[in-house]
Amino acid sequence: MNSRAKTVCVAAALLAAAALPLAVHDAYLLQVATMVLLYAYLATSWNVLGGFAGQLSLGHATFFGTGAYVTALLEIEKGVNPWIGMLLGAAVAALLSVILGFPSFRMRGPYYTLTTIAFAELTRIGVMNTRQVLGVDLRGARGLLIPSLGEAPLHFQSLHKSFYYEIALGLLAVAVLLSTWLRRRRLGHEWAAIHEDEQAAACIGIDVPRAKLMAAAISGAMTAIGGSLYAQLVLYVDPGRVFGLDLSVEIAALALVGGAGTVAGPVAGALLLRPVAEWVQWVSGSNFRGLHLLIYGVALIVVVTRYPLGLVGIRWTLPKWRRPRRQPA
């Protein structure tokens, strides 16, 4: 398929997705669809650092939590409009990811991964045990309750699920466009080179630390925006959840299963796995506890061992054992 057809195809899919709330009025389905889109967005954000630049982070909850907290705190404490809070949250997260990036990018491969976990856990423990910082009431482990304002789209709140759904869809669209654009820029090529071979990349004159920090800052800021959306959607920020290791792992797993390093991979991973998980949860009721995580685990194992390029890398052809029948010798 040529690139024009591809563009048309994606645009059509996007339009169809945007029109979904016209057909579906069921708020439960919209909420589930919103969470699916949010995860697709988060996986896409993670992918900038974890996929393009090849730095496998298992600590992205740090940035998600930062976005959620900054937005919620600014609104509760200072009455800052959450739309602005969202941007400030993204800025804080970008700054934080650069600060954390300095020490952690000294580590490579799995060491880097362990470092991201260490930072994320440290942040979680820190936030859960801090009541007040610089006069701001952080409320420790109790989390932040955002007052419900009813129908207030100007304050990033609405009684209609379609509002959040469209925002999540918009964020995802922007993230996909940004990813596509970044990949074609010089920076994207630098990341690809670093991903392939860091030393070789340095040898041909790529400023490796700068390129990695850029990836971390962009990825962190994007993830934080997802955190802000989550906070406004749920209206309650639970530090154990938004800074938790489970969240980091889930984001990374979705992207990796779909195909890290490609634009479509993380989206495909989230759009396939999340609904399956929700569906399993719904069908099995509560009789099979944790079945969705089991499915993630199996998907991760199968993809990594059999299809290292992820779901989007699989050649969707007939299995080999059936071919001889179709092609007479």
Place this chain on the structure above:
Amino acid sequence: MRCPRILVTLAWLLAAATVTAAQSRGEVKIGVILPLSGAVAPTGGELRRGLDFATAEINANGGIRSLGGARLTLVYGDSRGMPETGMSEAERLILRENVAALMGAFQSSVTMTSSEVAERYAVPYLVLVSVAPGITQRGFHWTFRATEEANVDTRVQMDYLTWLVKRSGLHPRTVALVSENSEWGETVADLTRKFLPAGYEVVLDERYTPGTSDFNAIAEKLHRTRPDVIFLASYVADGILLTRALAERHVTAMAILTRGAEHGDPAYHAAVGDLGDYQSWMVPFHPAESRRQPWMEPILAEYRRRSGAEMTPYAATAYANLYILSDALERAGSMSHEKIRAALAATKITSGRAMLLPYPSIEFDEHGQNPNTTLPVIQTVRGTDYIVFPRALADISFQPVFPLPGWGEHPATSSLLQPVVNGVTTGGVYALFALGLSLVFGVMRIINFAHGSILMLGMFAAYWMAGLTGAAWWHALAAGALLFIVGYAIQRLFLNSLLAREPQTVEPVSALLVTLGLALVLDNAALLIFGADYVSVPAARRTLHFGSVLLDSRRLAVLCCALALTFGLALLLKRTRVGLAFRAVAQDRDAAALQGINVNHTYALAFGVGAATAGIAAALIAPLYYVHPTVGTMFLIKGYLVVVLGGMASLRGTLAAALVVGVLEAVLGQLVSANVADASVFVLFILVLLVRPSGLAVRRAIRA
């Protein structure tokens, strides 16, 4: 061709949207949001049992009469303990199941978000168990809570304490608070401070992170500060470890008052035996109430007959709440949300089965809160629970024990060495766990995220064997042998093909991901198979005295085994052909292959040996902790920090780092707080990163 797949997914979503739930006549649907999976799933299960029991009873007695005998149908939504899932489940129940009312959701955080949804859609919401005062202080019109909020718990506890003190003529002065630091524990600790009568001084206020593996530092602090009264707030898993740590350190006080979230769970008593005796705890309902309320007896007997277990506090609370709701439905005579709400608001129950809740009456004030709540305080003495307070509910024949036995007997034997000794033994646990990680990394450069889950399997194996034959030393060997086979198979089936793909100089990220996937699979499969109940392995225990330093015999055994295993593995590496093969493939697998070494077999052996050490570790530390599908995560992250600090591929380095981390945690826990100790390991890890800019000097090959 990528876009069609996206389209297919969207079409799938659309198709799912058209599926609508059928609604039959003659039934009243009630939506219930509970944590049916996740860490507190056992409690969710208890609440569900109580609700199902009440539903069966009501339906058998003719359903809701004013609705023509309509049957009650409960539709459950699983919150998984997550606020956002609770929210979407509330939406599903309201919009797709068209429930007449909602109940939920145990955790206050989930109740907050799900009741907000109910408020938005104007659906009555009856709170189950959540105690956060904020729930009924948000000005909500549709939220009702018949049970107590944390304020009431605290007030009852303080009244009890005041009553005890007045009776005894003693004069307690000092108070210690130990609480878990999630939303509930924090609320409880703050309220305890707020309601503490004048004249008391808080000498210790410790708030620990749930899932903390080591309570020795807290026990040691309590031992040193010797408070007259100790207030505890823990959920069951932490409560088990905390109670054991207190017993090991002989911590007593005039009174130990807990919130009962641990005592209320049958798993707690199974795990700690008589160690929790004399603590005073509180639950919304206790079967002992039937001693004074004979009418309860048939209900309890019927419940016992049906479910094969005693009615627990949570089951009883859920049971009573369903009767409150059915009473409102009866009076509403309609399925309209507005009418049900009005009926709920006008509730005034003073008799009937809802009175399993020990309140003078059940009604709701303008906030939807029942103002008449109280709850029984219970003291367990030699395995029997006695209600001691409020006096209207209490067993008159029983006099509460105050001060506790042993109080004032144990002299303050606080050697300065004690925290160090505690730290060294805890370090032994970390070492025992981390050795296998280090070996696997050293030979294959695999970061093994499944090691915690393998440990968990070993602990279940030990639990199972202990059930069959009683505790025995050879269980460690049996668990080790079993997990050797598991480890060998994992390497052969999943990992060898990955390693073959990668250049040997690289630490394969793909292997890290596969082991992560394995961890998810193993943990959740264990949850499916073994269930989410906390179980424990019994073991004989003795406290050894070295001068003023106390040492638990089992911890000493763990430490000795860690040392023995380190040197055993070192010998294996240095002196045996297998060890030679390990070192050879670690240095250069291609060269090793040329020498006739079967690389795949050797890798599998190494992973098997790593898993076997986890098996030995599991059998040894299972009696010190609890056995649960998620127990591995408690050790995994810390194990890795230890391995990294120890230089990744060095067994001796791992041992040393484990001991250092153990001591650091214990000493900081002593000097500052449990949380600082928790965070300190991560800080140490990051400091090492900063000090050694090139990253840790990683050896290329395994060393003893």
